[in-house]
Amino acid sequence: xxxxxxxxxxxxxxxxxxxxxxxxxxxxxxxxxxxxxxxxxxxxxxxxxxxxxxxxxxxxxxxxxxxxxxxxxxxxxxxxxxxxxxxxxxxxxxxxxxxxxxxxxxxxxxxxxxxxxxxxxxxxxxxxxxxxxxxxxxxxxxxxxxxxxxxxxxxxxxxxxxxxxxxxxxxxxxxxxxxxxxxxxxxxxxxxxxxxxxxxxxxxxxxxxxxxxxxxxxxxxxxxxxxxxxxxxxxxxxxxxxxxxxxxxxxxxxxxxxxxxxxxxxxxxxxxxxxxxxxxxxxxxx
Numbered sequence: 001x002x003x004x005x006x007x008x009x010x011x012x013x014x015x016x017x018x019x020x021x022x023x024x025x026x027x028x029x030x031x032x033x034x035x036x037x038x039x040x041x042x043x044x045x046x047x048x049x050x051x052x053x054x055x056x057x058x059x060x061x062x063x064x065x066x067x068x069x070x071x072x073x074x075x076x077x078x079x080x081x082x083x084x085x086x087x088x089x090x091x092x093x094x095x096x097x098x099x100x101x102x103x104x105x106x107x108x109x110x111x112x113x114x115x116x117x118x119x120x121x122x123x124x125x126x127x128x129x130x131x132x133x134x135x136x137x138x139x140x141x142x143x144x145x146x147x148x149x150x151x152x153x154x155x156x157x158x159x160x161x162x163x164x165x166x167x168x169x170x171x172x173x174x175x176x177x178x179x180x181x182x183x184x185x186x187x188x189x190x191x192x193x194x195x196x197x198x199x200x201x202x203x204x205x206x207x208x209x210x211x212x213x214x215x216x217x218x219x220x221x222x223x224x225x226x227x228x229x230x231x232x233x234x235x236x237x238x239x240x241x242x243x244x245x246x247x248x249x250x251x252x253x254x255x256x257x258x259x260x261x262x263x264x265x266x267x268x269x270x271x272x273x274x275x276x277x278x279x280x281x282x283x284x285x286x
Contacts, residue, residue: 020057084112141265145173
């Protein structure tokens with residue numbers, strides 16, 4: 001199933017004809033305030049309990065037109081992002097660091113996780129906004145197209161062998177990044193630096209998260225093309241590792257790492273990105 005958030009934070013199911021509003025099929029109140037959004041986190045946690053009702057509502061309903069798609073995430077307690085999770089990306093970062101930092105910072109080539117601000121989330125129909133001060137300073141700002149995990153039933157110290165049982169679904173995300181010597185969390189947390197979309201695709205529909213193709217082009221020129229099977233640390237291990245340090249809560253997001261082919265973006269650029277079995281986004285930079 002493909003779930004969408006649209007217009008005034010309504011819940012939709014994506015069908016062949018468009019987005020069908022199924023908000024009224026939820027067995028609990030729908031609070032449209034994105035700052036509370038408890039209904040969304042409850043949906044992530046208890047999706048199996050309401051799936052049948054949502055499917056029936058989608059069958060009976062009519063598509064909403066037009067519908068403005070929003071990011072398929074509401075006020076997660078945290079965004080956990082993975083660093084250095086594709087070998088070819090680790091290799092390319094030597095040259096990137098030499099150019100942008102004046103030298104190599106070797107500890108950054110080891111896999112680990114860090115936090116991004118939830119306020120950096122934007123949707124599939126929003127622009128990526130480059131910070132004036134960063135642009136004025138001449139610092140490079142890069143795209144990173146990634147598979148994003150959406151946590152369903154959260155937990156602490158989740159075993160790797162059962163980690164996928166704690167995933168409600170997946171979406172497509174960009175980890176927009178300022179290349180500088182600043183802390184990762186700081187230079188990746190500007191507003192609009194975590195575009196998500198177009199939908200949350202449930203885990204059963206996506207299948208094996210190690211069986212997906214990720215692509216990104218800028219102004220029609222392909223820059224990133226990778227298969228998720230080449231991740232150094234696979235999705236179950238990421239979930240287990242992150243949960244060994246922090247309790248993962250329903251609706252939390254896990255970015256799984258940048259594929260190779262990262263590069264600078266500038267005002268006016270158009271980014272086309274997609275992940276097989278999940279969807280595509282077209283984003284403009286301003």
